[in-house]
Every structure is written in C-alpha cells, then in structure tokens.
Amino acid sequence: MAHGPSSSSHGSDGLMPRITIHGPASHVGAERSSLTFHVNSSSTPTKIGNGYRLISLKETPDGGIGGLLQVKERNNICGPDIPLLQLYVKHETQDRLRVRITDAEKQRWEVPYNLLPREQAPALKQTIGRSRKNLITTVQEYSGAELIFNYIADPFSFSVKRKSNGQTLFNSSSDGSSSFGVMVFKDQYLEISTQLPNDASLYGLGENTQPHGIKLFPGDPYTLYTTDISAINLNADLYGSHPVYMDLRNVKGQAYAHAVLLLNSNGMDVFYRGTSLTYKIIGGVFDFYFFSGPSPLAVVDQYTSLIGRPAAMPYWAFGFHQCRWGYHNLSVVEDVVENYKKAQIPLDVIWNDDDHMDGHKDFTLNPNNYPRPKLLAFLEKIHSIGMKYIVLIDPGIGVNSSYGVYQKRHCQ
Secondary structure (H helix, E strand, O other): OEOOOOOOOOOOOOOOOEEEEEEOOOOOOOOOEEEEEEOOOOOOOOOOOOOEEEEEEEEOOOOOEEEEEEEOOOOOOOOOEOOEEEEEEEEEEOOEEEEEEEEOOOOOOOOOOOOOOOOOOOOOOOOOOOOOOOOOEEEEOOOOOOEEEEEEOOOOEEEEEEOOOOOEEEEOOOOOOOOOOOOEEEOOOEEEEEEOOOOOEEEEEEEEOOOOOOEOOOOOEEEEOOOOOOOOOOOOEEEEEEEEEEEEEEEOOEEEEEEEEEOOOOOEEEEEOOOEEEEEEOOOOEEEEEEOOOOHHHHHHHHHHHHOOOOOOOHHHHOOEEOOOOOOOHHHHHHHHHHHHHOOOOOOEEEEOHHHOEOOEOOOOOOOOOOHHHHHHHHHHHHOOOOEEEEOOOOOOOOOOOOHHHHHHHHO
16 A cells, blocks of 8 residues: 555556555545555566557548557556557537547447537448558648647557647657657556646646645646545545646747546546656546637636536525534534524525435435424525525435335336
C-alpha cells in the first residue's frame, strides 16, 4: 500500500504500469491512502504496448472519417491487447472535433447515450480494403472548422491543430524525447498521452480537493475515482468525475483557450509532467472531444452545449442549508430547526439523509421514526415560514421481492 500515485508511475514509456484506486481516509485529518497494483514484483523496465497501425480509412456516411487500427505486436502485460480497433473522427460543429477509438469487434462500456445524448458513431465493416499507405501524415480538414485533425499511420498517433494560428493543441505521437510511448488499448488498461508546450496552463480534471484548486501543477497525479466520502480532507477524490481540462496559452501576446474532454466514466489516473499529459484508465473507450474556444467563456459555452446546460437555480437554493447523516428520527430534525431559531441563525433549507427511509429503500418512510402524519405536520409548519425540505434519494434500488418500487420496475 502506498500513499497516492507518484510521478514515477509509468506505462508504455518503458516502466511497469500502476493502477491506483484511492479510498477515503479512515478519519478526519488522515492522509489519503491508495491501493497500487503492480503487474509483477520485478523492477526491470517492461514495455506494455507496441502500438497500432492504421490499416484502412474512408469517409463515413455522416461526413466523418472511419478507420481500422491493427495492433503491431501483441503484448500480454496488463492483459492482451485488443487486436483491432475502430477509429472515428468527425467535426461535429465548426468549433468541436470528436475522435473516438474503441474495440472494432465487441461493444465496450461507455457513458450511456440516454444519459448524455450525442451522435452515434457508425459501425465499420471489417471488409474495408487495407491501406497501403505507411508512415504517412495526412491532414483531415472540414470547411469552416477551426480544428484540424492529423494522423500518422504507423505507429498510429494523431494530433489536433488550431487553423487560425497553426498551434498544436493535442499530439499523441512520441518523438523519442517525450516522456511517454505509444497508445495502449487492453480490456482493463488503456493509456494515451499528449505532448504539451512548456507555457501551457491547465485547469480542471475534477472532482477532488487539491490544495491549489483547479489549476494543474506538473508532477502532481490526478485521480478520477468517484467516492462517497464522509469528511472532506486535502487530496481526496469526491463524488463527481469530470475528465476535462481547459488549456490557456499566450500566443504572440494574445490569449487562446481550448478544452479537451475524454468522455470516459471509468476510474483513471492522469499524470501531468509539464511537457506531457498521460491518461491511464481501467476500462471503457477513448472518446475525445476538442473545443476550440478561443476564449474561456467560449470554451464553457461549447462544452455545455455537448454535456448540457446547468439548470437555473431557484432563488431559495442560494440560502443557508443544513444537512447531515444521523437524524435518526423526526424529533431530531425538529430540534435542529428550533435551535437555529433560538440561535438567530437564518435557515432556508433542512435536509434528510437516508435516515427517513424504511430499511434504506428509496421512496419510502420509516413508519416509526418518520411517521407520515407527523412529517406532513412538520412540513406544513416550515413551509408557512418560507423554509424548504429536501430528502436524499440514492441511485441504487435494492433487489427485494417485497419492495414495491423494485417489483414495479422489474415487471416493466
């Protein structure tokens, strides 16, 4: 067991990969711990991936380009390489470019389309003729688009450039001097990197409690592993996973901003080394979205146009809220509200955790600790003075044959 991933963690750059899973500290003030899984106990540098080559490419019916990537030489470290990958590239808007890489033969887990509506990537038939082009860089441009997609066929890598000033925003190729190697795609280990200029200024990759906020600093590892923690400490992973960063750059005295979203909900470590950034992921697909900006405000607008705009907050939501786990009965909640009043502290919203539930089942009330008639009387009282009441609803529905909610959905 180690305390957090160190900057010495490596993958396809020649050293043993490590996948870290962080857990909450056992008590307030404790240092965050992590489990680090090594492939084996040997300290001998081991290559875990040999990269892929582009063997075919053609336009897709929806106006994008699609291709097939074949593994160059199989490697069983961290599991066997997936032999054939599907590449899909499309300018979805003039300021948004999508690059998606997944298993060409089997469906893999990814963020469900019904939760985040987006364009479906077309399936490619494996009968596409093999390309004879090798080690050739090709540019794919879209009329009016600010972003340009480039690729190298063997070993496969890609880059994204800004048309207006020619600056490279993302480049997964390793030129020998880079601190990373080729792309790796296995069932439970994915790795890809990008070169970065020395003056890049990165923000994002939440949700965590880094002491320096949302700005990324070289040498720091960033773990995205959603955790239900009971106390907030430094260097802790939180509820949300937002694998997106904004990059601010000074280009000849003019500020430019762009963003990179990796739409993947699996646990991941992201290593920022100043001149490179490496993703190490325990599953899913590579589904990149690039947003051209060029201002931070434009980046946020483009990003939220894809993932959804934030809902307008009701006025009362900006007031003072009180919430915690452990209100074991309604009398405790009533005492909390009354004590706020006695202390002359304004209180706008009172919350309940799952204490109000019957056996931790959603959409139920504990008949003894939160009897419905008394709860309704309490709500009428606080509503009369302008207060609001919120109860927790967990996303999980227990498998219980006597649980009405489960029965209803199970039958459907």
